[in-house]
Amino acid sequence: MNQSAKRYSPLQVALIGGAITSTALFSVFGPAWCRSVRAALQDSPKAIVDQVWQLVNREYVDGKFNQQNWVTIRQQLLTKNYSSREEAYIAIREALKKLGDPYTRFMDPKQYDALTSQTSGEVSGIGIRMEVNEKTKRLTVVEAIENSPALKAGVKAGDQILAIDGKATQSMKVDDASKLIRGKAGSLITLRLGRTGQNEFDLKLTRATIEVPTVRYALRQEGQKRVGYIRLREFSAHAADQMRKAIRDLGSQGAESYVLDLRGNPGGLLQASIEIARMWMDSGSIVRTVDREGVSDETFKANKTSLTKLPLAVLIDNNSASASEILTGALKDNNRAVVIGSQSFGKALVQSVHPLGDGSGVAITIAHYYTPKGTDINHKGIAPDIKLDLSEVQQRQLATNPDMLGTQRDPQYVRALTALSNTFALPKQPNSTSQRPASPGAVNLKL
Known part of the structure; x- marks a missing residue:
C-alpha cells in the first residue's frame, strides 16, 4: 500500500519538528527578569517574538548565530513594546536578518498559508489552470484538472472567463482571479464563460479540495x-x-x-x-x-x-x-x-x-x-x-x-x-x- 501523502503535510511536518516550550530557556536570566518576561508575554505580540527566538535558539544550524549574541538579541526584543502584530513582525524579521541566512525567514499568516498550500500540493477551488491570452487579452482556461469540479462541469480549454461571481475579469491579472476562484471546499462559485460558437453562459460550481498536478x-x-x-x-x-x-x-x-x-x-x-x-x-x-x-x-x-x-x-x-x-x-x-x-x-x-x-x-x-x-x-x-x-x-x-x-x-x-x-x-x-x-x-x- 502506498504511503498517504497527507501524512507529510507541512503542518504535520512542522509539528513533528518539535513542540515549543515557552520557558525552556528562561534559566539563562535572573528569576526576577524571568517573572517580568512571563507577565509581558501573556496575550501580547511578544509571545510570537519569543516563540521565534526560542525555535531559532534551539534549532538553527549555526550555533554561533553568525557571530551574533543571540541572548542579547532576545533581551532587546522583549524589552520593546509592540503596539501591533505587524510591528512585532518587523522586529522578528530584523532579528533574523542578523543571521545572514535568507532561508531562515518569518512569514506572516498570508505568506505561511501560501507556503503550506504550495507544499501540500492541494488547493481549494474548482481545478483549472488559466492565463491571459496574448491575442484576446482575456482570462482563458488552459486546462481543467483531472477529477476537478471544473472538468466534471464541462469547463474546456479555451473557455474565456468573463466574470467571477459577477465581477468582470476584463484587465484582471491571473493572481487576482485565482484569489477570487479559490475558497472553502463546499462553497459555491459562478463563472460566466465565453466559448467559441456559443453564447455567453453562467456555470455554477462547488469548490473542492484538489490535488495539484506537479x-x-x-x-x-x-x-x-x-x-x-x-x-x-x-x-x-x-x-x-x-x-x-x-x-x-x-x-x-x-x-x-x-x-x-x-x-x-x-x-x-x-x-x-x-x-x-x-x-x-x-x-x-x-x-x-x-x-x-x-x-x-x-x-x-x-x-x-x-x-x-x-x-x-x-x-x-x-x-x-x-x-x-x-x-x-x-x-x-x-x-x-x-x-x-x-x-x-x-x-x-x-x-x-x-x-x-x-x-x-x-x-x-x-x-x-x-x-x-x-x-x-x-x-x-x-x-x-x-x-x-x-x-x-x-x-x-x-x-x-x-x-x-x-x-x-x-x-x-x-x-x-x-x-x-x-x-x-x-x-x-x-x-x-x-x-x-x-x-x-x-x-x-x-x-
Missing part, C-alpha cells in the same frame, strides 16, 4: 525508440505518488528509457526527494545531513524499491534547486543517470517550518546536506555531465511555449536523447514494477 509525462516515439518524458515541477506532498504513477504508466506503454526534467524546479519537501530517488535507485546513498554540531544527523539510502532500471537522463538548469539537487546528486553520484543542462542553483541547506500561535510561521535552517560522494554544493551547484547552456532566445522560447519542452524543439532534451542512445548498445535491464512503498525517512521541509 508531474506531467508522455511517451515520445523518437525514431525506433520509445522514451518516457517526465517533468517534475516541485516536490510537493503528492509528488512521490504522481511520480510513481508516471513511471509505471510509461513502463506499461513500453518505454525503453526515461528523461526526467527538473529544470526550473525550486525544490520542496525533503521526504519527497528521498522517496523519488528510491524509485530510480535500488542501492546506494541518497543524501547525508549534518547538524549544528557538525555531526552527521542521518544518511538516507536506497532500499531496493526501484520501479525501473532502464536508462535515465536528467535535465537541470540554474533554477533547479534544493530537493532537485538532492535527487540529481544522488542519481549522478551513483552513476544511475546522465545529467544534462546548466549548473544547478546551489542550495545545500535544510529548513524546518513551524506554525506559530497567530497563524504566522517561521522557516529555520537546521542542517547542511552533502551528496553521496560528500560534495558540498552550497553556492556552487551540481555540474552536469554534459553541459549545454541555452541562449537567451532559446530560454525565452521554451518559457513562452511550454509545449516545446521535451520535444525536438528543446535542445537539452534532444541532447539527452543522444546520450541515452549510447546506452542501448549495453545489455537491456528489466523494467521492475515493485509495489513496495518507500521508507518514511525524514520529515523536514527542504525549501
Whole structure:
C-alpha cells in the first residue's frame, strides 16, 4: 500500500519538528527578569517574538548565530513594546536578518498559508489552470484538472472567463482571479464563460479540495525508440505518488528509457526527494545531513524499491534547486543517470517550518546536506555531465511555449536523447514494477 501523502503535510511536518516550550530557556536570566518576561508575554505580540527566538535558539544550524549574541538579541526584543502584530513582525524579521541566512525567514499568516498550500500540493477551488491570452487579452482556461469540479462541469480549454461571481475579469491579472476562484471546499462559485460558437453562459460550481498536478509525462516515439518524458515541477506532498504513477504508466506503454526534467524546479519537501530517488535507485546513498554540531544527523539510502532500471537522463538548469539537487546528486553520484543542462542553483541547506500561535510561521535552517560522494554544493551547484547552456532566445522560447519542452524543439532534451542512445548498445535491464512503498525517512521541509 502506498504511503498517504497527507501524512507529510507541512503542518504535520512542522509539528513533528518539535513542540515549543515557552520557558525552556528562561534559566539563562535572573528569576526576577524571568517573572517580568512571563507577565509581558501573556496575550501580547511578544509571545510570537519569543516563540521565534526560542525555535531559532534551539534549532538553527549555526550555533554561533553568525557571530551574533543571540541572548542579547532576545533581551532587546522583549524589552520593546509592540503596539501591533505587524510591528512585532518587523522586529522578528530584523532579528533574523542578523543571521545572514535568507532561508531562515518569518512569514506572516498570508505568506505561511501560501507556503503550506504550495507544499501540500492541494488547493481549494474548482481545478483549472488559466492565463491571459496574448491575442484576446482575456482570462482563458488552459486546462481543467483531472477529477476537478471544473472538468466534471464541462469547463474546456479555451473557455474565456468573463466574470467571477459577477465581477468582470476584463484587465484582471491571473493572481487576482485565482484569489477570487479559490475558497472553502463546499462553497459555491459562478463563472460566466465565453466559448467559441456559443453564447455567453453562467456555470455554477462547488469548490473542492484538489490535488495539484506537479508531474506531467508522455511517451515520445523518437525514431525506433520509445522514451518516457517526465517533468517534475516541485516536490510537493503528492509528488512521490504522481511520480510513481508516471513511471509505471510509461513502463506499461513500453518505454525503453526515461528523461526526467527538473529544470526550473525550486525544490520542496525533503521526504519527497528521498522517496523519488528510491524509485530510480535500488542501492546506494541518497543524501547525508549534518547538524549544528557538525555531526552527521542521518544518511538516507536506497532500499531496493526501484520501479525501473532502464536508462535515465536528467535535465537541470540554474533554477533547479534544493530537493532537485538532492535527487540529481544522488542519481549522478551513483552513476544511475546522465545529467544534462546548466549548473544547478546551489542550495545545500535544510529548513524546518513551524506554525506559530497567530497563524504566522517561521522557516529555520537546521542542517547542511552533502551528496553521496560528500560534495558540498552550497553556492556552487551540481555540474552536469554534459553541459549545454541555452541562449537567451532559446530560454525565452521554451518559457513562452511550454509545449516545446521535451520535444525536438528543446535542445537539452534532444541532447539527452543522444546520450541515452549510447546506452542501448549495453545489455537491456528489466523494467521492475515493485509495489513496495518507500521508507518514511525524514520529515523536514527542504525549501
